[in-house]
Amino acid sequence: MTDPLRVGIAGLGTVGASVVRVLASKATELQRQCGRPIAVTGVSARDASRDRGIDLSAAQWFDDPVALAKSDDIDVFVELMGGDEGPARQALKTALDSGRHVVTANKALLAKHGVALAEAAEKKGVLLNYEAAVAGGIPVIKTMREAMAGNSVSRVVGILNGTCNYILSRMEAEAISFEDCLKDAQRLGYAEADPTFDIEGNDTAHKLSILTSLAFGTKIAASDIYLEGISNISQADIRAAAALGYRIKLLGVAQRTDSGIEQRVHPTMVPNQSVIAQVMGVTNAVAISTDILGDLLLVGPGAGGNATASAVVGDIADIAKSQPGFQHGPVFGWPAKELKPYKKAQMRAHAGGYFIRLTVHDRAGVFAAIAKRMADNDISLESIVQQADSSLDPSQKTVVLVTHETTEAAVRRAVDGITKDGQLTDKAQVIRIERAG
Known part of the structure; x- marks a missing residue:
């Protein structure tokens, strides 16, 4: 029997617990698809005594995620802790330097340190997979990194934050204010207690910066994105848009221009008859314009335990299918050392x-x-x-x-x-x- 792929998971919140649950419940199907079993052999989280509704009896507990990352009992380190510094960054870097494959859903970490982490992964010849970092369960990373080989991308447009799309959808459907809709979103768990990161566009910007690097072969430049959130959108704007035949969406847009690569996140009016205007609620969407394929639109659940866990499990399965000694493709589609410096387009133009x-x-x-x-x-x-x-x-x-x-x-x-x-x-x-x- 083929040896199992041994997985260590750091972070057992909603997503981490869902990943453990899916790997257990779909063990037979995954073994058939991957040609080998997948076993969770190590876990790490803040509280070992917490009941998460999952069976962790076969996994070794690590109080320190860095210790898990360098454990000889794992082949893959899955980082689901979050944060762009501290334990998440240290543990992920440790895993790569130790020659272990890595799976992460951490868009903030990738937006800040993605190029350096990609260089570390490519130097060691291991995989750094991050499908869950952008657009939840939509396979946009794999599509852009693998399925679109040979295509030149001219533009990427996306609804990348489910919280904002939910708020704007409800404001239109129920004629309620931004403030009231945000309170409901927090009550239902669609928005954080401090929603600033979502509603002011930062979350979308992190995701867009990763897509920009994949699309145009540039170094990640999240801090160079023109940014506007949705907190100033009023019912007057919603009504005016509807009267004119438009719907308001928070979009992330990256496109090639004569003056450089333009990256922007802001509320946008899109025609009611357009496909992206029909994307409502917490759903995400990414539209990609290319020279060979033409226009491609990917739509699906952008958040939640199951959607994100699906992307994480897909990344783990890809590693399980890979052959020892196989030369893996570059993390961002181009070798990290060949990524071009980001040249910011003139936004005012x-x-x-x-x-x-x-x-x-x-x-x-x-x-x-x-x-x-x-x-x-x-x-x-x-x-x-x-x-x-x-x-x-x-x-x-x-x-x-x-x-x-x-x-x-x-x-x-x-x-x-x-x-x-x-x-x-x-x-x-x-x-x-x-x-x-």
Whole structure:
């Protein structure tokens, strides 16, 4: 009988416990598919006495995840602790330096140290698999790293955070405020007690930075992503979008431009008839544009114990199937030492359509003043309408503009001018429009 693949798991929270449960319940199927058994021989977590509803009797307990990472009783180290420093980074690096394969779901760690970890893995000739780090159960990493060989990617667009998509979906469906929807999301477990990392776009940015490296062969540059969250999205924006035939989504966008690679995370209006607009709730989606394959859209569960565990188990199974001495492919599609320095595109030069919502004084000449500022900046308007808003003071009104394709810089100059003119009673809302996806 072929020797089992011995797995050590650090982190036994929702995902870690689900991985142990799946490996046990699907043991026969996995052995048939992989050609060898998979056995959990070591585990590590903060509290050994906690009842997690799983059988750990056959696994050795390690209080220290670093000790587990260098144990001679494991072949694969699975890191599910989280965090971009501390025990997670130390244990993962120890496993690689010890010549052990690694599986991780830690997008924050990869976004910060992914290139160095990839170099360590490639130097030792071991696998560093991270399917669960981006888009939960959607096999986007394997698709981009393996199934799209030979393709040149021009653009990647994704709904990469289930919390934000859930909030925006409910705001539209039930006409409730962002604040009320966030409270419900926290109560239901879709949002953390401190939701800042999700709702301000940081989680999406980490995931996008990994996809950017895979797509364009650049070093990971999460800190160079233009970032806007959804906390300033109001019911006025949701209603205006619906009236214009759009739906608001928090998108991560990476694309090649003449000035470099553009990475941005922000609320975006997408046409109701587009496929990505139909992705609701906690579901994730990734759209990839290539020269050979064309456009590809992957949709599926982006979070949760089972979805993430499925991706982790898939990564473990790939290692179980690999042959000793086989030369593994590079972690990010290109050898880590050949990844190009990231060249940031000029965000203010970004061209496209824009939705602009202005709360202005209800007085003569406002429309004319707004239109003049737009014309002064060579912005062509698709529409400019006044919308009723019962929540406003009678001395105020809402003006909504939709532009034809223009530049970010032109829009910002026009809005700054309208603000200096004293026309606004509240901060302007500017949301980009993606025509397809």
